[in-house]
Amino acid sequence: MKVKIDQKLCVGAGNCTQLAAAVFTQRPEDGIVELRQENPPQELAEAILKAVRNCPTGAISVSEA
Amino acid sequence: MKRDLKCPFNPPPDLKRLQSEAPITKVRIWNGQTPWLVTRYEDVRFVLKDPRFSVVPTRPGWPPMSAGQAATRRDLKPNIFSLDNPEHNDYRKMMSGDFRIAKIETLRPRVQAIVDAALDEVLATPPPLDLWTHFALKVPSLVICEMLGVPYSDHELFQDRSEKLVSTTSSDQDIATALKDIQSLLENLTRAKQAAPTDDIISRMAVQYARTGVLTPAEIADMCVMLLIAGHDTTSNMICLSTVLFLGHPEQLEEFRNGDAALVANAVEECLRYINVPHLGRRRVALEDVELGGVLIRAGEGVIAGTMIGDRDERAFPSPDEFNIHREARHMLAFGYGVHQCLGQPLARLELQVALTALFRRIPTLKLAVPQDQLPFDYEALVYGLHELVVTW
Numbered sequence: 069m070k071v072k073i074d075q076k077l078c079v080g081a082g083n084c085t086q087l088a089a090a091v092f093t094q095r096p097e098d099g100i101v102e103l104r105q106e107n108p109p110q111e112l113a114e115a116i117l118k119a120v121r122n123c124p125t126g127a128i129s130v131s132e133a
Numbered sequence: 134m135k136r137d138l139k140c141p142f143n144p145p146p147d148l149k150r151l152q153s154e155a156p157i158t159k160v161r162i163w164n165g166q167t168p169w170l171v172t173r174y175e176d177v178r179f180v181l182k183d184p185r186f187s188v189v190p191t192r193p194g195w196p197p198m199s200a201g202q203a204a205t206r207r208d209l210k211p212n213i214f215s216l217d218n219p220e221h222n223d224y225r226k227m228m229s230g231d232f233r234i235a236k237i238e239t240l241r242p243r244v245q246a247i248v249d250a251a252l253d254e255v256l257a258t259p260p261p262l263d264l265w266t267h268f269a270l271k272v273p274s275l276v277i278c279e280m281l282g283v284p285y286s287d288h289e290l291f292q293d294r295s296e297k298l299v300s301t302t303s304s305d306q307d308i309a310t311a312l313k314d315i316q317s318l319l320e321n322l323t324r325a326k327q328a329a330p331t332d333d334i335i336s337r338m339a340v341q342y343a344r345t346g347v348l349t350p351a352e353i354a355d356m357c358v359m360l361l362i363a364g365h366d367t368t369s370n371m372i373c374l375s376t377v378l379f380l381g382h383p384e385q386l387e388e389f390r391n392g393d394a395a396l397v398a399n400a401v402e403e404c405l406r407y408i409n410v411p412h413l414g415r416r417r418v419a420l421e422d423v424e425l426g427g428v429l430i431r432a433g434e435g436v437i438a439g440t441m442i443g444d445r446d447e448r449a450f451p452s453p454d455e456f457n458i459h460r461e462a463r464h465m466l467a468f469g470y471g472v473h474q475c476l477g478q479p480l481a482r483l484e485l486q487v488a489l490t491a492l493f494r495r496i497p498t499l500k501l502a503v504p505q506d507q508l509p510f511d512y513e514a515l516v517y518g519l520h521e522l523v524v525t526w
Contacts, residue, residue, distance in 0.1 A: 079222060080229035081474045087463070096236075099229035122464055124474035126182065 069113055070131045075100050077127035084119035084128060091116055092128075101127070141510045142378060142407060143454060148172060148442045157428045160437070168196040168435030169428070170414075172442045174449035174466070176426055180438040181471035186417035187217050188473060195418040196435035198515050201308055205362065208312070209355045214363075214473070221472060227342060228356065229476060231280070231334050237479040240280070244483055247275045248491045256495070260525040261502040269372040269522070270296060272488055273365055276480070281357055282326060282333025287318060294318075299366035300520070312358070319354035334360075364477045367410050370518030371481070372488050375404040377508065377522070378456060379493065380501060385458050390493045394486075400458035401485045406465035407456050409441035412517040415469055440466040498526045 071091060080099025084092040091108050092101050108116060120128045134145035143149075151158060152172040160170045171180055180186050190197065190206040197203035206215045213225050230236070251271050255262060274292045283291050297303050297311035323335055327343050327350065330336035335357060342348040348356075379386040389400050415438040423430045430436060444465045445453040451460075468475035475481065493499065501508070502523040511518055 079225060079472050079474065080233060081468075081476075082232075082234040082479055083463075085234045086479075094233040094235065095230070096233070097230050098226040099233035100226070118463070124182070124470045125472055 069110065069116065070107055071103060071116060072106075072129045072131075073101050073103055074127045074129070075102075077125045079125055079127075081124050083122040083124070087119040087122060088112060088115040092119065136510075136512055139506065141505075141508070142374075142456070144412075144442050144445055148439065149445070152439075152442055152446060157426050157430075162196055162437075163199065164197070166194075166196050166435055168194075168416075168437050169430055170437045170439060171425070172439040172446075173426075174443040174446035177438045177440055177443035177466060178470050179425060180417060180436055181415060181440075181466075181469060181473070183423065183471075184218060185420050185423050186436055186438075187420050188215060188221075188417060189217060190215050190416075192418045192433075194433045194435045196416050196437060198413045198416065201305065202515055204305075204308075205312070209359055211352060211356065212359050213356075213476070214359065218472060224356070225472075225476060227338065227348075228334070228360070231337070232476050232479055234479045237483055240276075240480075241483060241487065243279065244272075244276055244487045245491070247279075248272055248487050249495075251275075252491055252495050261523045262525075264376065264522040264524045265369070265373055265520055268488070268492070269369040269376075270366075272372070273368040273484055276484060277361060277364060280334055280480075281319070281322075281360070282331055282335045283318075283322065287322075290318065291315065295361055295365055298362065299516070315358055315361070316351070316354050319357050320350045323350035323353045360477065363475070364480065366516050366518065368481050368484050370410045370516055371404065371408060371485055372492075373519045373522045374408045374410065374517070375401075375485065375489055376492065376499075376524075377501065377505060377519070378404060378408065379489070380499070381505060382456055385456070386493065389458060390490070390497070392490075396458070397486050397490055398482070399462070401482055401489070402462040402465060403456065403458050403460055404485065404489075405467040406444045406450070406462040408517070409444055409465075409467045410517045411467065411469075411515075412441045413437075413515060414439045414441065415473070440469060496526045499524055500526065 078100050085094055093104050134147045136145045156173045157171050159167045161167050171177055211224050213221055251268050255267050278288055294311040294314045297307050323339050326336040327339040330340050338353045343350050417436045419430045419432050419434050421432045447453050468478045502525045
């Protein structure tokens with residue numbers, strides 16, 4: 069699975085970093101989300117999809133790797 | 134719309150009816166305006182995420198919850214509640230680093246210590262006792278004081294004025310005076326921290342933005358007042374209402390009391406969904422014509438995004454009127470949605486997790502001092518709640 073973050077849309081609410089901490093982290097200066105890994109393993113798919121659903125601004129997108 | 138007094142945790146029956154029969158419909162509000170009311174979960178998310186709906190309170194058609202809300206939205210400058218993008222994000226980013234998950238998690242031991250100290254005092258007092266004043270209001274106030282860097286000597290003034298700011302018995306004059314007092318306290322503090330910074334939010338903002346001329350100390354103070362208004366009685370009311378809710382569900386309370394961190398976190402999401410203290414929804418005005426669910430919302434028309442009723446939509450939550458701490462509730466709308474979704478949500482979650490578990494674990498025999506149907510639920514308040522909760526043990 070390939071994950072992308074649109075940092076212009078992200079407001080740093082941080083939901084994704086709680087739902088899939090292995091994939092998402094927040095920049096210290098403003099909380100905007102960065103990826104820990106762009107091609108996370110399949111076993112994280114469920115957590116990532118939950119993060120996508122909970123992102124308030126639609127800043128996370130996923131595609132088949 | 135009125136709640137059924139026998140079911141204080143349920144939305145007004147009329148709202149429920151609208152959700153099934155007329156999910157996007159015009160309603161008449163307190164000041165005579167007739168905004169659209171949106172009541173289904175996906176439609177609420179649509180409105181809150183779409184930039185064609187504005188939060189700017191000075192735009193004609195924007196539907197205020199009350200005269201007081203309209204005033205604070207106008208008078209605090211800058212105020213992220215009252216700005217659309219791109220300005221909103223510019224200001225939000227000045228504070229969002231302080232509320233990121235990892236940073237808030239480092240506060241857990243301090244929040245636990247503040248909660249424990251408050252409970253020590255509660256337990257040292259012979260019951261009955263008002264949990265609202267002695268616990269629910271106190272904990273969020275002390276936590277935000279520490280985070281902002283308000284010195285101990287100013288805590289009492291800060292607590293008193295922030296209480297007046299949110300009290301439903303305060304007159305417009307009381308609110309204006311309390312607001313001025315807090316603004317000047319925080320502005321003076323910003324000037325002091327600019328010269329001698331310590332490790333807190335005001336110092337960081339003073340160094341980063343006042344010293345560089347990006348913001349004036351008065352603007353930094355207003356941004357901090359905004360944090361206070363957003364995070365204070367919302368959390369306090371959640372503490373009290375969750376307490377009542379759990380006491381009415383003894384089996385789930387037992388599971389919660391003995392639950393691990395994951396169950397506690399999940400249960401708090403369900404409390405947030407089920408109670409939804411910002412019960413009057415989110416207010417927007419359309420910037421252009423938008424078609425939604427077969428209805429044409431015209432430019433300049435107001436919209437109320439019904440977050441509370443949206444969280445009782447069976448399309449998003451099976452058996453929505455059932456309180457169930459095991460359900461998946463994380464996608465609830467209590468913190469809003471879109472770019473304005475609550476900045477302080479990690480802090481709110483932390484405070485609720487710590488306060489509720491400590492309360493029920495340290496006072497296992499906690500009970501209401503009066504029957505639930507005699508509790509003074511504040512149906513008219515901007516933030517739903519109880520401004521007195523007498524308990525015994």
